Amino acid sequence: MLIKRKNFNESEAASIIKRMLNAINYCHKMGIVHRDLKPENVLLEDHHNFETLKICDWGTAVPYQKKRLHSMTGTAYYMAPEVIEGNYSKKCDIWSIGVIAFMLLSGKAPFYGRNNDEIFAMAKVPVVFPDKEWSNDKISQESRHFVEYLLTLSESKRPDAEKALAHPFIQYATDNSKVNKKITNQMFDNLLKFRTTNALKKAAFVYMSSQLVSKEERSELDIIFKRLDKNNDGWLTKLEIQDAFRQTKQRILESKQLEQMFAQIDINNSGRIDYSEFIAVALNSEQALCDDRLKHAFNNFDRDGSGQIT
Numbered sequence: 001m002l003i004k005r006k007n008f009n010e011s012e013a014a015s016i017i018k019r020m021l022n023a024i025n026y027c028h029k030m031g032i033v034h035r036d037l038k039p040e041n042v043l044l045e046d047h048h049n050f051e052t053l054k055i056c057d058w059g060t061a062v063p064y065q066k067k068r069l070h071s072m073t074g075t076a077y078y079m080a081p082e083v084i085e086g087n088y089s090k091k092c093d094i095w096s097i098g099v100i101a102f103m104l105l106s107g108k109a110p111f112y113g114r115n116n117d118e119i120f121a122m123a124k125v126p127v128v129f130p131d132k133e134w135s136n137d138k139i140s141q142e143s144r145h146f147v148e149y150l151l152t153l154s155e156s157k158r159p160d161a162e163k164a165l166a167h168p169f170i171q172y173a174t175d176n177s178k179v180n181k182k183i184t185n186q187m188f189d190n191l192l193k194f195r196t197t198n199a200l201k202k203a204a205f206v207y208m209s210s211q212l213v214s215k216e217e218r219s220e221l222d223i224i225f226k227r228l229d230k231n232n233d234g235w236l237t238k239l240e241i242q243d244a245f246r247q248t249k250q251r252i253l254e255s256k257q258l259e260q261m262f263a264q265i266d267i268n269n270s271g272r273i274d275y276s277e278f279i280a281v282a283l284n285s286e287q288a289l290c291d292d293r294l295k296h297a298f299n300n301f302d303r304d305g306s307g308q309i310t
């Protein structure tokens with residue numbers, strides 16, 4: 001849990017916040033708002049490498065489209081002023097990430113008090129950066145500005161996740177994970193080779209790769225996916241694939257080849273490649289399609305257990 005470690009330097013804080021914003025950006029685009037983001041709900045897989053973290057406790061999450069939300073939900077320290085007023089949107093998650101960023105960078109909470117009323121009173125006025133923790137020799141201007149940006153009182157002026165990800169502070173996130181060049185090459189070969197028009201086979205691929213493939217088997221592809229996804233929105237576009245291909249293979253994919261490949265990989269025809277589609281196709285299929293997994297996948301589709309899939 002994020003709460004178990006207290007001190008983070010700017011680069012570590014930026015890595016954690018970047019991953020949180022990636023996840024929330026994806027959810028917001030899928031029309032889901034979390035509403036209770038706090039350090040207790042952020043799980044780190046590794047306390048030194050922040051490439052992979054998980055956001056948990058989705059009990060308060062709700063579908064969100066355009067309609068305003070009114071129920072006062074969340075944890076006092078992380079609640080946006082408009083949540084306290086009972087009239088808010090998905091931007092409440094951005095505020096909570098701002099509170100977490102403040103805490104990671106300074107080790108202190110921005111809003112506190114003996115009771116909820118005292119905490120809320122602090123959250124309704126511009127955030128204060130005490131000199132002791134926020135002096136220029138300790139924390140950079142970019143970091144401070146980023147926190148201020150996310151803790152913008154006016155909801156309409158506060159950035160969404162995509163805009164927040166474009167802030168210079170996010171550049172502090174360093175990526176130390178290593179990917180074997182062979183795996184990157186193999187991944188492109190698998191993407192180019194993938195051909196099946198069989199809908200069931202495609203569905204089985206996605207099921208197996210998202211449900212049955214171990215974290216270890218996925219780990220390097222996981223890193224590759226995040227690097228290919230230049231704008232951090234959780235999807236790969238044709239342009240992002242083309243860019244990555246050019247960098248790795250030093251040549252450009254012909255547009256016909258790119259279109260064909262894209263049509264194959266985009267299993268749900270959404271016009272973009274999501275994480276499970278990418279993993280399904282990029283994984284070495286022989287490895288992924290072992291008998292045990294096929295059986296498991298078959299049983300999942302065979303809902304009535306008749307031994308046949310209709």
Ligand SMILES: [Ca+2]
Binds near residue numbers: 233235
């Ligand atoms: Ca993308």
Ligand SMILES: [Ca+2]
Binds near residue numbers: 269270277
């Ligand atoms: Ca898709």
